[in-house]
Amino acid sequence: xxxxxxxxxxxxxxxxxxxxxxxxxxxxxxxxxxxxxxxxxxxxxxxxxxxxxxxxxxxxxxxxxxxxxxxxxxxxxxxxxxxxxxxxxxxxxxxxxxxxxxxxxxxxxxxxxxxxxxxxxxxxxxxxxxxxxxxxxxxxxxxxxxxxxxxxxxxxxxxxxxxxxxxxxxxxxxxxxxxxxxxxxxxxxxxxxxxxxxxxxxxxxxxxxxxxxxxxxxxxxxxxxxxxxxxxxxxxxxxxxxxxxxxxxxxxxxxxxxxxxxxxxxxxxxxxxxxxxxxxxxxxxxxxxxxxxxxxxxxxxxxxxxxxxxxxxxxxxxxxxxxxxxxxxxxxxxxxxxxxxxxxxxxxxxxxxxxxxxxxxxxxxxxxxxxxxxxxxxxxxxxxxxxxxxxxxxxxxxxxxxxxxxxxxxxxxxxxxxxxxxxxxxxxxxxxxxxxxxxxxxxxxxxxxxxxxxxxxxxxxxxxxxxxxxxxxxxxxxxxxxxxxxxx
Ligand code: UDP
Numbered sequence: 001x002x003x004x005x006x007x008x009x010x011x012x013x014x015x016x017x018x019x020x021x022x023x024x025x026x027x028x029x030x031x032x033x034x035x036x037x038x039x040x041x042x043x044x045x046x047x048x049x050x051x052x053x054x055x056x057x058x059x060x061x062x063x064x065x066x067x068x069x070x071x072x073x074x075x076x077x078x079x080x081x082x083x084x085x086x087x088x089x090x091x092x093x094x095x096x097x098x099x100x101x102x103x104x105x106x107x108x109x110x111x112x113x114x115x116x117x118x119x120x121x122x123x124x125x126x127x128x129x130x131x132x133x134x135x136x137x138x139x140x141x142x143x144x145x146x147x148x149x150x151x152x153x154x155x156x157x158x159x160x161x162x163x164x165x166x167x168x169x170x171x172x173x174x175x176x177x178x179x180x181x182x183x184x185x186x187x188x189x190x191x192x193x194x195x196x197x198x199x200x201x202x203x204x205x206x207x208x209x210x211x212x213x214x215x216x217x218x219x220x221x222x223x224x225x226x227x228x229x230x231x232x233x234x235x236x237x238x239x240x241x242x243x244x245x246x247x248x249x250x251x252x253x254x255x256x257x258x259x260x261x262x263x264x265x266x267x268x269x270x271x272x273x274x275x276x277x278x279x280x281x282x283x284x285x286x287x288x289x290x291x292x293x294x295x296x297x298x299x300x301x302x303x304x305x306x307x308x309x310x311x312x313x314x315x316x317x318x319x320x321x322x323x324x325x326x327x328x329x330x331x332x333x334x335x336x337x338x339x340x341x342x343x344x345x346x347x348x349x350x351x352x353x354x355x356x357x358x359x360x361x362x363x364x365x366x367x368x369x370x371x372x373x374x375x376x377x378x379x380x381x382x383x384x385x386x387x388x389x390x391x392x393x394x395x396x397x398x399x400x401x402x403x404x405x406x407x408x409x410x411x412x413x414x415x416x417x418x419x420x421x422x423x424x425x426x427x428x429x430x431x432x433x434x435x436x437x438x439x440x441x442x443x444x445x446x447x448x449x450x451x452x453x454x455x456x457x458x459x460x461x462x463x464x465x466x467x468x469x470x471x472x473x474x475x476x477x478x479x480x481x482x483x484x485x486x487x488x
Contacts, residue, residue, distance in 0.1 A: 318451025379456025
């Protein structure tokens with residue numbers, strides 16, 4: 001390969017919240033002059049995420065997939081279990097993590113086919129990529145799919161152990177942050193607040209690989225969290241590049257409608273429904289790809305939406321509880337009562353398409369980082385209902401630091417797979433109250449909306465020519481180019 005060309009190998013973690021932004025990143029990188037991109041993933045994931053790349057590839061975008069056979073049978077997993085949202089039960093999580101580890105050998109067997117590579121960008125949870133990069137003497141950038149706010153919180157929690165020994169519900173201040181951020185132990189991610197399934201070894205390996213990484217690529221933009229970007233850069237010796245929001249890399253409606261999966265609603269029907277409502281009037285409720293709230297909690301959510309009296313789109317993923325949920329929707333009369341103002345999407349929603357429609361005025365979200373950032377991009381304030389992982393940390397950024405959200409009052413994590421034993425944590429009244437605050441037309445509501453819209457404008461500017469993320473992408477490419485030239 002000519003010394004002025006770069007080949008990036010992207011290795012996403014195989015779960016929607018991690019793969020979707022990496023696919024966007026692949027497009028973004030491949031649009032840069034003299035850059036080609038290979039995405040290494042498993043066959044079912046290549047099929048699932050491929051459609052948004054088909055058009056761009058046909059028109060010459062230099063991106064391709066390298067398929068790594070997924071060792072499902074070897075790891076004792078059912079056929080087709082190739083993504084975090086397809087794991088049928090909690091007891092198979094260790095098998096899934098073992099299968100991920102086996103992908104290193106699959107990549108090594110195929111590496112000759114794609115050489116030379118100049119740089120790896122791999123997900124934090126594909127920790128074996130650290131050893132792979134060392135073996136082939138390649139610089140590796142970590143992608144965690146989180147904000148700098150989050151990375152800094154995690155790091156300071158790791159280093160300080162400020163939560164250690166405290167009662168579960170006692171607030172403590174996360175040390176060393178630009179703002180006073182308080183959390184409780186039972187709001188922390190599994191790294192510091194383990195779930196019933198032991199993933200500590202997997203997480204420790206991810207942490208070790210993170211520390212060893214050459215640099216970090218962040219799906220965020222500097223203006224959103226300047227102080228945190230500054231601090232995180234200090235921590236990582238400057239090698240941090242905020243190149244987001246990645247969801248803005250493609251403004252094509254049909255690409256957006258297919259982002260992450262085949263949507264369970266026709267794109268035009270969805271837009272038509274949204275067109276029939278006033279600007280800023282609709283509440284969009286969706287809990288990402290992994291959250292599976294239990295049925296009584298789901299009912300409280302639905303009743304809260306109904307009581308708020310706003311038109312709404314409610315995305316229901318009732319895997320394992322389909323029958324119960326469908327019975328409630330029909331037998332309680334809920335669906336009939338709300339039919340004139342509620343659109344229920346059963347399955348995958350075209351989220352970015354929905355959020356960017358002018359009639360959406362509030363997003364009831366679980367605060368996954370992608371969803372949070374997609375809401376910021378659309379200038380939509382949030383009703384925050386964190387569930388697990390780093391979502392309580394994201395909520396702090398949205399509600400406290402940015403002032404663009406109102407919490408429903410969730411106070412502790414419900415780890416994945418532990419939903420059935422968690423009961424009802426948030427009542428419909430609290431859901432309704434938080435929705436009303438966000439959708440309110442008074443001074444507070446209007447100021448929150450104004451802040452959200454202003455941030456949306458800045459987010460959209462960040463990735464355009466002259467914007468901070470656009471510049472960071474150029475700097476990242478220059479850095480890798482320099483690394484390549486000086487190390488060869
Ligand atoms: N998503 C979507 N439709 C759905 C559910 C999720 O398009 O019905 C997308 C969403 O736009 C986001 C990603 O899936 O890009 C979810 O990532 P996030 O970090 O918000 O949450 P996670 O699924 O990882 O908990």
